[in-house]
Amino acid sequence: MPDTTKVADADRSAVRSLLRLWPYVRPVRTRVSVAAGVAIVASCTGLLIPLVLKWIVDGPVADRDPAGVWFGGGLLLALGFGEAALFGLRRWLVARPLAGVEAAMRADLYRHLQRLPVSFHDRWASGQLLSRGTTDLMLLRMFLAFPLTFLLVNGVTILVGFAILLAQEWTLGLILLGPVLPLVVLCSTFERKFSLAARKAQDQVGDLTTVVEESVLGIRVIKGFGRHRSQARAFHDLAHRLRGTELHKARLLAGIWALIMALPELAIGVALIVGTTQVADGELSAGTLVGFLSTALALRWPVESIGFLLAISNEAATAADRYFEVMDEPEADAGDAALVPSPRAAGPAGGDAGLRFHDVTFTFPDADSPTLEGIDLHIRSGETMALVGATGSGKTALTALVPRLHELTAGRITLDGHDIQDMTRDELRTLVAVAFEEPTLFSATAGENVLMGADLEGAAGDEALRRALDVAQAGFVDDLPEGAGTQVGEQGLSLSGGQRQRLALARAIVGRPRFLVLDDPLSALDVHTEALVEAALRQVLAETTALVVAHRPSTVLLADRVALLSGGRITAVGTHEELLHGNDEYRRLMSGAEPRKELAR
Structure with a gap:
């Protein structure tokens, strides 16, 4: 922080700080000004009371005039009630606009x-x-x-x-x-x-x-x-x-x-x-x-x-x-309104079809050295690429760059030839869906959590929800007290880790995204459920271009090719069999003999 x-x-100046509230106060300035005027009148009305007292003492009291004293007393009472009524009016005037x-x-x-x-x-x-x-x-x-x-x-x-x-x-x-x-x-x-x-x-x-x-x-x-x-x-x-x-x-x-x-x-x-x-x-x-x-x-x-x-x-x-x-912090989307054209309006640019990293470098804001450097990788349209690497090699950082959760330090990332920096985030998020290793659920129903991944309502939403739950092997939703309408609670902690991960996977695929980024989406599943999810996921991956962070051989086998990330660089690309027989580091990773490394961010 x-x-x-x-x-x-x-x-600093307290006055300057408070003047920054003016854009919010301006729409209600008339009512607030009237309330201030009423309060000033009320307060000044109170100052009339001493003048009446002076008149009573020097007049009716000095002249021993009971009628004058009663009149003065009534006048004092009227001024008191008037002051109270005006202050009440002031409060009524400001309550609603200030809320x-x-x-x-x-x-x-x-x-x-x-x-x-x-x-x-x-x-x-x-x-x-x-x-x-x-x-x-x-x-x-x-x-x-x-x-x-x-x-x-x-x-x-x-x-x-x-x-x-x-x-x-x-x-x-x-x-x-x-x-x-x-x-x-x-x-x-x-x-x-x-x-x-x-x-x-x-x-x-x-x-x-x-x-x-x-x-x-x-x-x-x-x-x-x-x-x-x-x-x-x-x-x-x-x-x-x-x-x-x-x-x-x-x-x-x-x-x-x-x-x-x-x-x-x-x-x-x-x-x-x-x-x-x-x-x-x-x-x-x-x-x-x-x-x-x-x-x-x-x-x-x-x-x-x-x-x-x-x-x-x-x-x-x-x-x-x-x-x-x-x-005052600059928004990530600050320049989006002026960006054109839509990537959906133009077709793939020749050999750049699919997801491509062009000499990408990324450094965390408070880091001394880059986490990723010189990344050149092409995932062809319709292809699934598995991303494999030791702990701390930068896999999660690489996947976060595609939906622009982090911004590149250097280089370019293109989707079907279109630079993601030239797209609005709204456009980008309609093209790219993400499932994270640590699934986050919200205090909403199971169905609402899944449908966060697509702008769908009514019958179309119900159909897409059912399909996504089937693919993610999330049939447990039907056994919840109110089915997909069951509240899953804060962070989804009423569900098991595997159940939360399956809902997060369903959220990623519910909108049939053109590009899919999965960060080890099956890590919390048991062997039996993993096999069922993988079988259904093959159908989804056949219809999209996907980058999948994988730690298990079974997940790697879902991919057409594998990229090995080591020390923030892509050191090898090939099929699982090619890397297994031709790369010692990849073979160690797949055999579970991963060397100990410093934990990454």
Whole structure:
């Protein structure tokens, strides 16, 4: 995963980070603006209450007018109800659009993750991505719903309130303005420190999510090897570090909040003493002092909330940074929209018919040396080529290049003469189907998992599903409680390894692909089932051009020819019999005497 600490330490601006949310907020800007306007009116309505109090004290109370007091009391009650109603209206106005903003951001993140290259997912922990799609988006929604509005509302309220204070008694107003400069300095320092702590905490949440996810998915391994104590320690250590960071955030917030509350309270106390003296000397009316102090007290919440609002805003800014770190990653499909023509529109280009590797080199992003180098291999149209090699020779990397799960470092791969780099991934995936050695199933029905391999519905989908299940010898599906409609559970762990592999094979062949790439698709099958699958698979391979990674002689015999991959290079190509009699390394591999090699990626 990238070093997120550098992002937190870099020169950054919370405002710039939050401004990147504008494209999502723009569609609902009218309703959000109206809600902010309503909140400003509501807050300023509250500032009218001290003025009414001043009038009551200097008027009806001083004149001993009960009717005037009752009228003033009713006016105060009406202002209170009006303020509450306006704040309720504001909440109603923003609830639906901001929920839509969060949903749109989550949908964009999910779509973007699906289009990012495999190399990105190799680098990033899944827990970090999950936390960005859940916790971080929740923080952004909270910011848009509350701090975004109330930083503006409270700012306007403070300005209007101080204008009222200065208009009532400017000498007392200047006393209350005294803490402004210290508060600005304190808030600036707080913002810088809190943003670092917030970023650290959010990254730690992602790490903790990763541990929880891995523990749940790997529960069988943990229980099988009795590693629950070590996993619990790992979880405890991460949780303890997160707890320490959250406590640090709490201390920062407590400190700023204490100062923000103490300094204005001190100024109000001084103003109260000075104002009382002025009333005693006859320089100030009692009603003016009551109105002044009531206005000052009404401004307590807008002032005291600054620390709380800044904290949420900084957490939202770091959440925005984390969200856009992923969204800024270039998509693997970024240039697909402009690519033409479709490979289906043109026929094979002479001798290049089939699948061909032209001097292909591939290096993993974080590797020092190439995994594959100078690969020249031609699988003729309708031919099945077995790919054989020792552990770590690069077989899986080679098969991943055909559907562009990884991008070439150098060279070309062509399908019927057409460079795969000139095809959109949508076109490429309609031509090429893949079955991996480690089958992945989703929390869906058995039938839905298989039909992921083809865009088929209705009767055509049912027919293709049945054919694929028959070829893959996946008749066990019929014995499931609801047949093909049975939910197989997360990762398909309710099925055996062989059953998952047969469903993955059925998924690869259900769409009758023109090119088929199989990465040791029969490794988890028993001998009897393997023989049945091989017999049915011969029919499929006769109709397609296939590259099959093979470790067993029985799988190799499915192929027309065999390519030997050694040290990232193709060192021999021929029939099984030719290589068996003419190549010592191939003979050792087929006899099971594979030399020990360093485990590959």
